[in-house]
Amino acid sequence: MADRLRAGVIGLGSMGLGMATSLIRGGFDTLGCDINAEALERLAAKGGQPVASPAEMGGRVDIVFLVVVNAAQMRDVLLGANGLASTLSTGSIVVGCATAAPDDVIALAAELAEKGIDYLDIPISGGSVKSAAGELTLMASGPSEVFERAQPALDAIAATIFRLGEAPGQGSQVKLVNQLLAGVHIAAAAEAMAYGIKSGCDPQTLYDVITKSAGNSWMFENRVPHIIDGDYTPRSAVDIFVKDLGLVHDTARAERFPLPMTAQALTMFSQASSMGHGREDDAGVVRIFPGIDLPTQAAND
Amino acid sequence: MADRLRAGVIGLGSMGLGMATSLIRGGFDTLGCDINAEALERLAAKGGQPVASPAEMGGRVDIVFLVVVNAAQMRDVLLGANGLASTLSTGSIVVGCATAAPDDVIALAAELAEKGIDYLDIPISGGSVKSAAGELTLMASGPSEVFERAQPALDAIAATIFRLGEAPGQGSQVKLVNQLLAGVHIAAAAEAMAYGIKSGCDPQTLYDVITKSAGNSWMFENRVPHIIDGDYTPRSAVDIFVKDLGLVHDTARAERFPLPMTAQALTMFSQASSMGHGREDDAGVVRIFPGIDLPTQAAND
Missing domain, CATH: 3.40.50.720 (NAD(P)-binding Rossmann-like Domain)
Known part of the structure; x- marks a missing residue:
């Protein structure tokens, strides 16, 4: 050997x-x-x-x-x-x-x-x-x-x-495309849950329906349980997406290429970070939505 | 009987x-x-x-x-x-x-x-x-x-x-949450493919990688093949999402509730429609991105 x-x-x-x-x-x-x-x-x-x-x-x-x-x-x-x-x-x-x-x-x-x-x-x-x-x-x-x-x-x-x-560089470029989608999908999952809760939907029911429907994403399926559990212990943090979407945004801006969804999601993660949630789980971007009662860990205990 | x-x-x-x-x-x-x-x-x-x-x-x-x-x-x-x-x-x-x-x-x-x-x-x-x-x-x-x-x-x-x-109404409310995600995910899929193509990635390779990665969504998997094939025959049209995201947007606005990702995706579908693509397949929202060479049907024949 x-x-x-x-x-x-x-x-x-x-x-x-x-x-x-x-x-x-x-x-x-x-x-x-x-x-x-x-x-x-x-x-x-x-x-x-x-x-x-x-x-x-x-x-x-x-x-x-x-x-x-x-x-x-x-x-x-x-x-x-x-x-x-x-x-x-x-x-x-x-x-x-x-x-x-x-x-x-x-x-x-x-x-x-x-x-x-x-x-x-x-x-x-x-x-x-x-x-x-x-x-x-x-x-x-x-x-x-x-x-x-x-x-x-x-x-x-x-x-x-x-x-x-x-x-070298080709792997990183594909990773950036993946990060664009991952970040946008987390922001979208947070927005959808916030909107549903605001509208009186039960969070667990939303999860059960969406994960079987055309609105599903890998990130929705993976991150929404954190929102339902009210558990923002960081598996991956808000600030990681401030960084990664920032990187996507900067590479596109250098080419003067518009990325409207990326820009909006980056703004949402930046807002969450500025509110003090940067080191919490990235699902914590849902905390930027005001006037809703998010599930809490206490309620789940 | x-x-x-x-x-x-x-x-x-x-x-x-x-x-x-x-x-x-x-x-x-x-x-x-x-x-x-x-x-x-x-x-x-x-x-x-x-x-x-x-x-x-x-x-x-x-x-x-x-x-x-x-x-x-x-x-x-x-x-x-x-x-x-x-x-x-x-x-x-x-x-x-x-x-x-x-x-x-x-x-x-x-x-x-x-x-x-x-x-x-x-x-x-x-x-x-x-x-x-x-x-x-x-x-x-x-x-x-x-x-x-x-x-x-x-x-x-x-x-x-x-x-x-x-x-009545509870079914429709959950459907609106699904449509929010579906529309945002189509816009995100289009943006990710446009960005990847601008950056020199091969569209089919992007599809193969993303559908096995955390950036995947039901809509990415379903709609990106239309972009790769350059085939915008409408299975579901751009204008359907102008309508559905507009409905989501209006119900939230009535409650003064912010939906930043929805608003951005709605703008993108509206832009595609105003460019004359309203009756094309909703994956045609990718046509709003300027300065890239999208795959064409001719190239696939």
Whole structure:
């Protein structure tokens, strides 16, 4: 048997920790790094090896997943002080999983290429439950030769892998289209529930009918239970969609391309954040609607 | 065996003709009425009996489905010149299937009650294919006693029946929530495809990825193939959503309740209609986005 493959995950939030768990289950020696000490403890409890900085990880892994929030954090982790790129071996693979603007991803890949480091542009979709189960959806672009070397690690974390071309940026672009829809659909689900409640409909009945009708969406089905339960514990936060819809909006604005639904949904998430709900679950965008009695956790107990 | 039940359908568009077909298949003597002579010929070809006016139908049926466009048309069919109510027997049942404001439905039911005619508020969902298959979703409200008498006819047209209360208006209100989501999701699907195409994504690839991801919706899955095929033959037209989102918008405005996503989607459908696309398929709302090369039918041939 060959040496055990060595994988790293930087960013051990709900998505990154789930991916690390899947890699461990898949037989990888798995290192992890996060600025949050509790996240490192959770990794150790799953059988992973915490490290103190990206630079400390670089020499000890063949492939590293960057599961951070945006392109700026990916750049900092790679090229900043104590960055990965200072210690990664030639031919090692960086997998960028953050939702990012295609142009930023293209630039990052080019800088790493100068150092002999390979880059795969692989944003992820599926949420924390699928992440922990090794059943993510990957929107992957990058050179086939690099992809093939990465495949065992990708198979450990994913149920579905879309190959979207040879060039970095193509995966990120498709992810942005997905985020446009995801954000708009959460805002629409919140608006529909607010309108229904205002009109005297029972929230659970609305859920039962809509999820069997043409008004359904993946997000309606997934997020409306949070509204019905009055539970805004963040699985994914309002501010994530302020960020992601902002990114979609900015890439389109650079081309002077109009995105009316995106702009409206972004305004709604921004309003929720400004009201103090930025770190609550994204279904909490429903709290922007005034004059309705939303279900509360107390009422459900 | 009891006498054959006698049913009528007024409005023989794609939904009404499908329902009449399902009633015939279910063993009902089925009468139909429409201002379009071709629609009457299609009914006769299916084994139904065309009649010349609602009044002519009234004395010959036990239950009548109104499959017209809005509350004003339902009112006209019932109470206008040669209206149904002038000939319907006491205890016969009118089933209102149009998407309508709850207050209009409540008023109509009350006027019919004075004449001894029973009313069920049962908007429908599912599209023309499910209509012809007898597999519609019904959002039904009305008195249980009336509902039970109507049940054999409802079973002939529906796969799923939601009982939403004893009072007329409750079915219509839930239908409006569904239409809010349906319209917003079509507008969002169009915007996402326009943005993706502008950004260089392949339309079919976008469809394949999104339908397996968190950005999916029933409408995305159903309508985006029309965009990919460049085929705007109307299954349901742009102007239907100008009407339905307008109805949602108006009911909320009466309560001074804000619906930002609805308002934006309504603007987009109105824009498409003003550009001359009102009678095209509702996926044609994508044509409002300038500066992109949409797929064309010619390219697909």
